[in-house]
Amino acid sequence: MDTPPALILASTSRYRRELLARLRIAFDVVAPAVDETPLPGEAPAALAQRLALAKAHAVAAQHPQAVVIGSDQVAELDGQAIGKPGSHARAVEQLRAMSGRRVVFHTAVAVVCAAHGFADVKLAPVTVHFRTLDDAQIERYLRLEQPYDCAGSAKSESLGIALLEAIDSDDPTALVGLPLMRTCALLRAAGLDPIAAAS
Numbered sequence: 001m002d003t004p005p006a007l008i009l010a011s012t013s014r015y016r017r018e019l020l021a022r023l024r025i026a027f028d029v030v031a032p033a034v035d036e037t038p039l040p041g042e043a044p045a046a047l048a049q050r051l052a053l054a055k056a057h058a059v060a061a062q063h064p065q066a067v068v069i070g071s072d073q074v075a076e077l078d079g080q081a082i083g084k085p086g087s088h089a090r091a092v093e094q095l096r097a098m099s100g101r102r103v104v105f106h107t108a109v110a111v112v113c114a115a116h117g118f119a120d121v122k123l124a125p126v127t128v129h130f131r132t133l134d135d136a137q138i139e140r141y142l143r144l145e146q147p148y149d150c151a152g153s154a155k156s157e158s159l160g161i162a163l164l165e166a167i168d169s170d171d172p173t174a175l176v177g178l179p180l181m182r183t184c185a186l187l188r189a190a191g192l193d194p195i196a197a198a199s
Contacts, residue, residue, distance in 0.1 A: 005113065005192060006066040010059035015157075016071055019178040024198040032058040032070065044076035045106040045123060052108035053121045064114035067192050071178050073107045075152040084151050091142050091153035092135075095163070100132040103152060107174040111186035118190045124179035126169040128156070133163060 007027040009020050017029060032055035038047050049072075056070030075082035077098060085091035105128060110121035141163060147155045154160035156167065156175050171179035184194045 005115075006063070007187075007192065007197075008059055008063055008066045008068045010055040010068050010070040013071075013177055015177040019173050019176060019180060020069065020183070022173075022180065023184070023194050025192075025194060026199070027069075030059045030063070030068075032056075034058050036072075038081060043079075044074040044081040044104075045108075045125065047081060048072045048074040048106040048108040049110075049121050049123055052110040053112070053119065056110040056112040057119065060112040060114040067111060067113045067187065067190050069178075069183060069186075070110045070112070071108060073105055073151050073177055076104045076106060077101060082152055085148050085153045087148060088142055088146075091148055092138055094153040095130075095133060095138045095142070096135075098130045098152065098154075099138075101130055103128045103130065105152065105175055107171075107177065107179050109179055109183050109186060111183070111190050113190050116191065120186055120189060122179070122182040122186060124169070124171040124174035124182050126167060126171075126175045128152075128154075128164055128175065129166040129168075130154075131163055131165050137163075 009027050009029050010032040012031045034054045051072035052070045056068045060068040105126045107124045112119045145159050147153050154163050171181045173180045187194055
């Protein structure tokens with residue numbers, strides 16, 4: 001049996017690393033050097049797709065024989081992108097704004113294999129319905145979870161699920177940061193069958 005090509009995750013996210021590990025394929029992690037500044041007038045979905053591809057291309061340029069996965073997530077409320085809060089005060093602002101609202105989380109995944117000229121990206125939008133939250137709930141949640149590295153300030157895989165009324169998605173891991181069904185489809189298209197490569 002042919003040895004499958006090396007698989008690299010172009011990400012520093014521990015959430016994406018944990019999700020990709022579910023596929024039981026050996027992979028390396030390489031941090032991509034990519035400017036994540038949005039372009040003027042760039043829609044959140046387009047931003048997520050562009051950055052996912054840019055991350056994969058940046059690492060694939062250094063490892064042309066490897067199959068490289070890049071991913072990015074941008075939350076959207078009223079047409080505006082919501083990024084990682086980075087601070088408690090910003091997280092409070094985000095959760096107040098999203099209280100009682102629907103927020104779309106655009107999660108994009110890209111796969112690039114430079115040696116074979118393969119590059120593609122898929123988008124997995126997730127609509128999240130937030131409960132109506134009061135300031136006391138927001139403060140207590142943030143103090144307990146400190147989700148300052150998560151777009152939208154809520155970890156659905158942890159206590160953040162208590163902030164939500166419903167999640168609408170056709171790829172169940174997309175909200176956490178890596179849509180595994182779309183990832184598997186892209187890997188197969190790149191010539192890496194996840195089931196054959198698993199151990």
